[in-house]
Amino acid sequence: xxxxxxxVKDTDLQPLKIGEEILLSGTIYTARDAAHKxxxxxINKGKKLxxxxxxxxxxxxxxxxxxxxxxxxxxGPTTSYRMDSxxxxxxxxxxxxxxxxxxxxxxxxxxxxxxGALYLAATGxxxxxxxxxxxxxxxxxxxELGAEAIRKLEVKNFPVIVATKANGETVYR
Amino acid sequence: MRIxxxxxxxxxxxxxxLTCCVHPDRALSGRIQDALAVEKSPIAQSILKQIQKNIExxxxxxxxxxxxxxxxxxxxxxxxxxxxxxxxxxxxINNAVRRAYQDGYFRKSVLSPITRINTEDxxxxxxxxxxxxxxxxxxxxxxxxxxxxxxxxxxxxxxxQGIEGIYEFVLETVKNAGGxxxxxxxxxxxxxxxxxxxxxxxxxxxxxxxGESSEDEDIAVIEKKLLNDINKxxxxxxxxxxxxxxxxxxxxxxxxxxAGLPCAINVQCHSxxxxxxxx
Numbered sequence: 001x002x003x004x005x006x007x008v009k010d011t012d013l014q015p016l017k018i019g020e021e022i023l024l025s026g027t028i029y030t031a032r033d034a035a036h037k038x039x040x041x042x043i044n045k046g047k048k049l050x051x052x053x054x055x056x057x058x059x060x061x062x063x064x065x066x067x068x069x070x071x072x073x074x075x076g077p078t079t080s081y082r083m084d085s086x087x088x089x090x091x092x093x094x095x096x097x098x099x100x101x102x103x104x105x106x107x108x109x110x111x112x113x114x115x116g117a118l119y120l121a122a123t124g125x126x127x128x129x130x131x132x133x134x135x136x137x138x139x140x141x142x143x144e145l146g147a148e149a150i151r152k153l154e155v156k157n158f159p160v161i162v163a164t165k166a167n168g169e170t171v172y173r
Numbered sequence: 174m175r176i177x178x179x180x181x182x183x184x185x186x187x188x189x190x191l192t193c194c195v196h197p198d199r200a201l202s203g204r205i206q207d208a209l210a211v212e213k214s215p216i217a218q219s220i221l222k223q224i225q226k227n228i229e230x231x232x233x234x235x236x237x238x239x240x241x242x243x244x245x246x247x248x249x250x251x252x253x254x255x256x257x258x259x260x261x262x263x264x265x266i267n268n269a270v271r272r273a274y275q276d277g278y279f280r281k282s283v284l285s286p287i288t289r290i291n292t293e294d295x296x297x298x299x300x301x302x303x304x305x306x307x308x309x310x311x312x313x314x315x316x317x318x319x320x321x322x323x324x325x326x327x328x329x330x331x332x333x334q335g336i337e338g339i340y341e342f343v344l345e346t347v348k349n350a351g352g353x354x355x356x357x358x359x360x361x362x363x364x365x366x367x368x369x370x371x372x373x374x375x376x377x378x379x380x381x382x383x384g385e386s387s388e389d390e391d392i393a394v395i396e397k398k399l400l401n402d403i404n405k406x407x408x409x410x411x412x413x414x415x416x417x418x419x420x421x422x423x424x425x426x427x428x429x430x431x432a433g434l435p436c437a438i439n440v441q442c443h444s445x446x447x448x449x450x451x452x
Contacts, residue, residue, distance in 0.1 A: 019216050019413065021216075021219060034289065061240065062240060062241075062280065062282075063240050063280070064236070064237055064240045064242065064278055064279055064280045065278045065279075065280070066278070067234075067236060067278040070234075070236075073236065073237070073240065073278055073280070074231070074236050074237045074238070074239065074240040075240050076239055076240050076241075078241070078320060079320045079323070079353045079354075081353065101320075101352060101353075101355070101411060102351065102352045102353040102412060103351055103352060103353070103412065121352075121411065121413070123220050123223045123224065123227075123411060124239075124320060124352075124355035124411060124442065125224065125227065125238065125239045125355045125442055125443055125444045126223045126224060126226075126227040127227070127231075127237065127238065127239045127240040127241075128227050128230040128231035128234060128236050128237070128238060129223060129226055129227040129230050131230075131234075131236065132230060146281065146291055146293070147240075147280050147281070147282070159223065161216065161219075161220075161413065163413075171216070171413045171414075172351060172352060172412050172413065
């Protein structure tokens with residue numbers, strides 16, 4: 001199985017095939033509904049984002065609390081369409097990879113084409129399995145959002161499927 | 174009169190949530206194996222294997238199957254000959270939920286719909302109480318995740334559209350949902366009754382053991398036909414194509430008004446979680 005390390009280079013993305021399974025390693029940031037709302041509010045106010053979004057990978061996930069001796073709780077993907085209205089603004093700032101589940105809308109796909117981004121799907125509900133691939137987790141902002149806070153995760157061999165590419169090709173039926 | 178201490182109900186519900194957020198319906202693994210035997214698409218095979226592996230890891234590590242440990246839905250049927258002793262039953266149920274979600278390291282997902290401020294303990298539970306014959310108490314709990322709940326729908330179908338209208342509505346709902354509700358899904362369908370009764374019956378239908386068909390033969394035939402038709406849609410596991418879109422269709426019907434045919438579809442993801450206990 002192919003390995004991909006984040007942050008990625010553009011040349012890493014071109015050879016990927018739709019439906020191809022890859023193992024992701026490196027740094028990813030969790031953000032879901034409430035965190036997206038806050039990020040876009042910051043952008044609209046012209047303020048600096050709490051992490052460098054240029055070239056970053058965002059994972060749509062709100063984990064369970066970490067049980068003793070684990071860095072994080074179960075942490076599967078949440079449904080991506082709820083982030084669609086916020087996504088183009090983040091892509092324009094350089095967001096490179098999104099990880100979630102389910103189809104994206106046309107605006108997101110158009111913005112992915114414009115900005116050369118990649119959308120990966122993790123298996124929804126495989127939260128205990130994905131939890132095993134997370135080596136560390138740190139809340140970096142919005143702690144008041146609880147499960148929806150932005151976390152910086154270090155992942156190793158995190159299984160994902162190439163779902164939508166920057167040329168608009170998609171795996172979804 | 175049989176006297177039952179409400180504490181007993183609280184302990185039962187506490188244990189039921191701790192169990193069912195970690196261990197899904199006992200039939201689920203077998204159903205995934207059946208799907209693996211017939212599924213031809215390599216992506217579908219790979220996803221189903223991950224789902225299977227996830228069930229095993231959750232069990233080994235004693236952690237929830239899915240990070241969305243849901244809203245706590247509690248159905249409680251109380252025998253008419255039972256007298257409850259102790260604190261108010263709904264408070265006891267909420268205590269059980271609060272303790273289980275804390276002790277189990279489950280996600281707290283419940284918040285105000287307007288301010289979006291989280292209650293921090295996953296309460297209040299959604300509680301459905303019924304009075305039944307006899308001196309027993311039957312408790313059924315189901316943590317309900319919202320990836321699939323969001324894809325649920327209700328429609329007041331006309332009598333002229335009839336059963337064909339129901340088939341059309343179900344297939345359209347599954348098609349529109351695509352990969353969003355984490356297929357392979359299970360559908361709970363309420364047919365007939367009033368607006369709210371058909372929705373409640375749809376949820377109640379999901380409490381049946383996975384794949385157990387209706388005792389009503391006419392309904393069982395409809396369940397089978399719908400399951401077959403849904404699996405011809407090609408949506409597949411996680412919406413990436415394949416012949417395993419649904420694992421089961423459970424229907425509960427109720428008499429309705431001569432002017433109507435309400436139909437509610439409650440969509441359930443592959444993490445089919447529920448527990449039942451009789452006191």
